[in-house]
Amino acid sequence: MAGTHEHVISIRGLVNRFGSQVVHDQLELDVRRDEILGIVGGSGTGKSVLLRSILGLHGPNEGDIEVLGRKIRHLEPGPHRQWGVLFQGGALLSGLTVQENVELPIALHSNLPVETRRELAVLKIFMVGLDLTAAAKYPNELSGGMRKRASLARALALEPKILFLDEPTAGLDPISATEFDQLVGFLHANLDLTIVMITHDVDTLFSVCDRVAVLVNKGIIVDTLDELVKHPDPWIQQYFGDPRAVRARQAARHARPDGGMQPIVTGD
Amino acid sequence: MSAYLTVNQQDGLTQISLHNDWVFANLAGLQQTLDAVLPASEGRVTFRCSGLRELDLAGAWVLYEKSMDFEELGVKTEFEGFQSSHLKFLQHIIDLAARKEYVPGFFDPKPSHFVRDGIQRIGANTIEAVDSVGFIARAVLDGIKRPSRLVIGETIRQVHSCGVAAIPIVAVVCFLMGVVLAYQSARQLEQFGANIFMVDLVAMAILRELGVLLAAIMVAGRSGSAFAAALGTMKLTEEIDALRVMGLNPNQVLIIPRILGLVIALPLLTVFANAAGLLGGAFIGATVLDISGFAFSERLAVAIGLDDALVGLTKAPAFAFLIAVTGTLRGMQVKGSAEELGRLTTVAVVQSIFLIIVADAVFTVVYSRIGF
Numbered sequence: 001m002a003g004t005h006e007h008v009i010s011i012r013g014l015v016n017r018f019g020s021q022v023v024h025d026q027l028e029l030d031v032r033r034d035e036i037l038g039i040v041g042g043s044g045t046g047k048s049v050l051l052r053s054i055l056g057l058h059g060p061n062e063g064d065i066e067v068l069g070r071k072i073r074h075l076e077p078g079p080h081r082q083w084g085v086l087f088q089g090g091a092l093l094s095g096l097t098v099q100e101n102v103e104l105p106i107a108l109h110s111n112l113p114v115e116t117r118r119e120l121a122v123l124k125i126f127m128v129g130l131d132l133t134a135a136a137k138y139p140n141e142l143s144g145g146m147r148k149r150a151s152l153a154r155a156l157a158l159e160p161k162i163l164f165l166d167e168p169t170a171g172l173d174p175i176s177a178t179e180f181d182q183l184v185g186f187l188h189a190n191l192d193l194t195i196v197m198i199t200h201d202v203d204t205l206f207s208v209c210d211r212v213a214v215l216v217n218k219g220i221i222v223d224t225l226d227e228l229v230k231h232p233d234p235w236i237q238q239y240f241g242d243p244r245a246v247r248a249r250q251a252a253r254h255a256r257p258d259g260g261m262q263p264i265v266t267g268d
Numbered sequence: 269m270s271a272y273l274t275v276n277q278q279d280g281l282t283q284i285s286l287h288n289d290w291v292f293a294n295l296a297g298l299q300q301t302l303d304a305v306l307p308a309s310e311g312r313v314t315f316r317c318s319g320l321r322e323l324d325l326a327g328a329w330v331l332y333e334k335s336m337d338f339e340e341l342g343v344k345t346e347f348e349g350f351q352s353s354h355l356k357f358l359q360h361i362i363d364l365a366a367r368k369e370y371v372p373g374f375f376d377p378k379p380s381h382f383v384r385d386g387i388q389r390i391g392a393n394t395i396e397a398v399d400s401v402g403f404i405a406r407a408v409l410d411g412i413k414r415p416s417r418l419v420i421g422e423t424i425r426q427v428h429s430c431g432v433a434a435i436p437i438v439a440v441v442c443f444l445m446g447v448v449l450a451y452q453s454a455r456q457l458e459q460f461g462a463n464i465f466m467v468d469l470v471a472m473a474i475l476r477e478l479g480v481l482l483a484a485i486m487v488a489g490r491s492g493s494a495f496a497a498a499l500g501t502m503k504l505t506e507e508i509d510a511l512r513v514m515g516l517n518p519n520q521v522l523i524i525p526r527i528l529g530l531v532i533a534l535p536l537l538t539v540f541a542n543a544a545g546l547l548g549g550a551f552i553g554a555t556v557l558d559i560s561g562f563a564f565s566e567r568l569a570v571a572i573g574l575d576d577a578l579v580g581l582t583k584a585p586a587f588a589f590l591i592a593v594t595g596t597l598r599g600m601q602v603k604g605s606a607e608e609l610g611r612l613t614t615v616a617v618v619q620s621i622f623l624i625i626v627a628d629a630v631f632t633v634v635y636s637r638i639g640f
Binding site: 110 | 291292293295296299324325326329333357362603604605606607
């Protein structure tokens, strides 16, 4: 069954309530294989709750979530080896070096010899554009951008099928953010990855996302960006009518990265 | 030959056909199978990949490693029929890696320099100790020089959380200590028919030493650790920096109230501790040793004076100062990681209990010299 389904994530009838406040009401979402899906929405529309529900970190009030054909249950083991998550702050374990952080999931989910484990981790560290000097450091010795890259290396350690990114470019300077976008595009082009990302960065949306899911009115509207900008919903109109979004759209039209073999630049 | 590959050797030409899933999950098996493959001493090796069902980066990596091994033996390798771009990607990453600087000794165990490390540690600890003394002096000075209006409220809060809230546990512990002392001394005194002197022993021990000591140790465990953990967390979440930026001196709003609060709370707590200890002694006297409550209190009035009580109570502010200073100092030293926070919290508790006992010894010697 694995590898046959078109949708890697499907959400049916998701309801999330906090007290009397309804965040999601009968939300439906399908994520296609190999796409990059951006999730946007105003604050309080439940972007993080949606992500946490998919990851099994939050128990929804109602609804079914399936990831890679597997039902997600609250706080129960999910498809751990097939997904990787980049948390907003990186969430690297502060007591371990970057190298050890990346080795950790490999050590947890395999019984490979130490040498292999190390080399695999180094491979992942190189892949995200870090070097051995950074690998030997502790997370608190790294800059924000490097911490995100290190966390991405950990998320990719087990060759996941799905990569979740929670505000990957938040808190990065524009140059680091652009580099991170390029890195995401680069990885997507070269690995068989489905990427789901929460982002507020319109540049990220326009430069790397194939489709965008907008959380409005307790539901979700999913479409390509070209269609979404024409959507009549007032919030969407405001969001994409914003000068920053307009600029990002124009910029993206001129130079959409091809995701090919562009050099990775280490930003810090 | 195996589930993952078949080898075909013909006059110097080795063909390795790959099957099944070359993915991370099978990596251990893949490596074993590959290790078993030996090429003809010279010639060419061809990896035929058209039979591959799935390949991920880890699988591509072991293949690449194997091909590099072959190349080192002087055997030419080539890949046939790759559908995905994995190998190209891998090559790209490895090229990138080759361009990056090599960090010597990254994986090698570090040579041990026992003596050098030891001396370095002594030096570091000395500097740290000097730094700590300066830090405490600075905090106290700040508190005296520019008392902040926030100090009073915060101090009262600390008195409540370190003192009032600790009354039940301290009282129970001291009551039990009174019970233990009464039992132990009665067993000795019974031999001389001098049961009543149990009162002297219990009262002396509790009032002069154990009441304040137990109260201080309980407070070190409760509040010393709380101080270190609270300030350490604030340090990690940059709350301390935020205070500074807002023009609040953390010495004033965080450290001084904690020191003051504890210096006020511990002597008061000691009163409760002493009372509970005596009560424990009286309880055992009345129930087990045939010394009525009335006889106990009568004997108490004769046996001890105000100075005995003062000996205990005068130690309390000093102990409180030590606990508060150690806790806050260790908390402020936290930086970087959650692990550091845990370590320094432990250090705070262990060190403050150690300092309390050292200080108690000093007090006892000094007091007995001056006949107090």
